[in-house]
Amino acid sequence: MPANRLGCDEFRVTLRRPDRRAFVTAGALGALSLSGLLRAEAANTSAQRAGERSRPQATGDPRSRVRSVILLWMRGGPSHHDMWDPKPEAPAEIRGEFGVRATTVPGIQLSDMLPLSARMMDKWSIVRSLHHHDAGHSAADQICFTGYNPGPNPDENIYPSIGSIVSKQLGHLAHTVPAYVMIPRMVPGTGSAYLGVAHKPFETQADPAIPGPFQLPNFRLAHGVTLEQVADRKTLLKQFDHLRREIDVTGQMDAADKFQQRAWDILTSPAAREAFDLDKEPAKLRERYGLMPAFDPQAADRCGAPNWAQRMLLARRLVEAGVRLVTVDLRWWDTHVKGFESLRLGFLPRWDRAFTALLEDLDNRGLLETTLVLAWGEFGRTPRVNKDAGRDHYPNVFSAAIAGGAVQGGRVVGESDSHGAFPKSNPKSPQDMLATLYQHLGINTDEQYLNNGRPIPVLPSGKPIEELY
Numbered sequence: 001m002p003a004n005r006l007g008c009d010e011f012r013v014t015l016r017r018p019d020r021r022a023f024v025t026a027g028a029l030g031a032l033s034l035s036g037l038l039r040a041e042a043a044n045t046s047a048q049r050a051g052e053r054s055r056p057q058a059t060g061d062p063r064s065r066v067r068s069v070i071l072l073w074m075r076g077g078p079s080h081h082d083m084w085d086p087k088p089e090a091p092a093e094i095r096g097e098f099g100v101r102a103t104t105v106p107g108i109q110l111s112d113m114l115p116l117s118a119r120m121m122d123k124w125s126i127v128r129s130l131h132h133h134d135a136g137h138s139a140a141d142q143i144c145f146t147g148y149n150p151g152p153n154p155d156e157n158i159y160p161s162i163g164s165i166v167s168k169q170l171g172h173l174a175h176t177v178p179a180y181v182m183i184p185r186m187v188p189g190t191g192s193a194y195l196g197v198a199h200k201p202f203e204t205q206a207d208p209a210i211p212g213p214f215q216l217p218n219f220r221l222a223h224g225v226t227l228e229q230v231a232d233r234k235t236l237l238k239q240f241d242h243l244r245r246e247i248d249v250t251g252q253m254d255a256a257d258k259f260q261q262r263a264w265d266i267l268t269s270p271a272a273r274e275a276f277d278l279d280k281e282p283a284k285l286r287e288r289y290g291l292m293p294a295f296d297p298q299a300a301d302r303c304g305a306p307n308w309a310q311r312m313l314l315a316r317r318l319v320e321a322g323v324r325l326v327t328v329d330l331r332w333w334d335t336h337v338k339g340f341e342s343l344r345l346g347f348l349p350r351w352d353r354a355f356t357a358l359l360e361d362l363d364n365r366g367l368l369e370t371t372l373v374l375a376w377g378e379f380g381r382t383p384r385v386n387k388d389a390g391r392d393h394y395p396n397v398f399s400a401a402i403a404g405g406a407v408q409g410g411r412v413v414g415e416s417d418s419h420g421a422f423p424k425s426n427p428k429s430p431q432d433m434l435a436t437l438y439q440h441l442g443i444n445t446d447e448q449y450l451n452n453g454r455p456i457p458v459l460p461s462g463k464p465i466e467e468l469y
Contacts, residue, residue: 067370067405067441068319071327074377075187076303076334079391080399081381081420082343085128086111094383094419097340105410113348116356122410123359124403125468129414129423132430135393138188140378145189147431147459157191162434163325164192164199165458169443170324176269178202179324183311187329194451208314209306214278275321278314289313289357295346303332305346309354316361319371333377339390359403368404372440376400383421397422400433405440406469413467431462439464
């Protein structure tokens with residue numbers, strides 16, 4: 001597929017892969033795959049203990065040790081011209097079909113399609129000078145999730161994602177929930193690479209965007225089986241293994257028991273089930289995020305979108321429960337054909353409502369000061385409108401929205417030129433943005449991990465965007 005054309009079908013193949021990488025699979029009473037994941041995690045932990053003993057420990061405000069990140073991943077590439085960096089003075093073929101709107105912060109304008117965001121401008125900020133060099137969806141995904149260029153197959157990580165780094169360095173904030181969650185499934189760039197299976201994301205599999213009750217398949221037991229029956233089976237297995245444990249001079253059996261127990265604790269944890277139980281949210285709040293049906297443009301050459309607003313609400317529940325990093329798949333902003341129509345009827349009204357609802361919800365719960373929210377895609381869109389009334393892939397300059405943590409609202413960092421074609425001042429890289437997230441979480445970006453005996457740093461370059469603070 002050419003790099004500048006539609007990528008919807010490309011991802012549909014990835015989305016359907018039956019790959020359950022975390023917790024226990026449906027009817028998982030035989031496998032308890034989480035215990036294997038935890039076992040791998042412990043093996044990694046033992047190898048890094050010496051380094052951890054010398055690492056400075058968090059001090060001061062205890063909240064500094066419980067910070068979280070929500071990544072709102074706008075895959076496909078949202079148009080900076082038509083959202084966060086409008087060019088009202090540019091020619092029509094650059095300016096596009098939308099007007100501009102003043103915000104509550106003097107001097108900052110947004111697309112007129114974002115009225116709620118404009119009224120909440122004091123709560124969030126914009127970086128308008130991001131740039132990199134790759135116009136392919138998966139390749140650019142890799143850059144934005146890892147800070148490194150892709151490998152031969154851009155759909156597969158050869159460097160670990162930010163979530164995997166967070167899982168590796170910080171581990172589980174609460175032992176009853178995972179450290180790193182993907183809603184609903186992994187996308188290119190989100191893998192753990194050489195950090196191993198222990199640090200892959202937990203994929204919800206179930207999608208809050210689909211109408212009906214939200215039920216996580218990992219927490220459903222085999223038909224007709226109760227937790228009490230499983231507990232009895234677990235007791236029998238312990239009794240059966242008692243003799244083997246007594247003669248196990250290596251201690252491996254005791255170690256295995258600990259992993260099984262931790263897996264069981266998560267599987268049966270009321271806290272985990274509560275965190276993922278989206279149906280416990282009040283109907284009024286779910287409506288505030290948005291219950292609009294999926295947007296379907298009814299055309300094979302155009303991309304639609306599920307109701308990813310409910311995915312954002314689930315992300316809030318998860319960070320509240322102790323998940324360190326949640327990535328929310330907000331596809332599919334690949335607006336090559338009739339892009340303005342798709343944005344007007346589908347994407348922008350849904351985005352404006354859900355994004356502001358998330359910030360408002362986090363703020364009302366006192367979570368915004370400890371939760372950094374970053375909304376971005378793998379690149380922006382071309383300055384010039386194409387012949388199909390859309391815009392194509394464009395990595396030379398793009399924007400991101402960011403809020404929470406130490407980020408001050410109502411700021412604009414960097415500037416694009418008059419056509420939104422290149423950074424004009426204060427250019428920023430995806431590595432700078434990742435460094436900003438890592439700083440918020442307390443990640444040591446100088447840490448190195450071995451890949452085939454070669455030490456690889458967390459980031460190859462980049463520094464936090466201090467202007468946001």
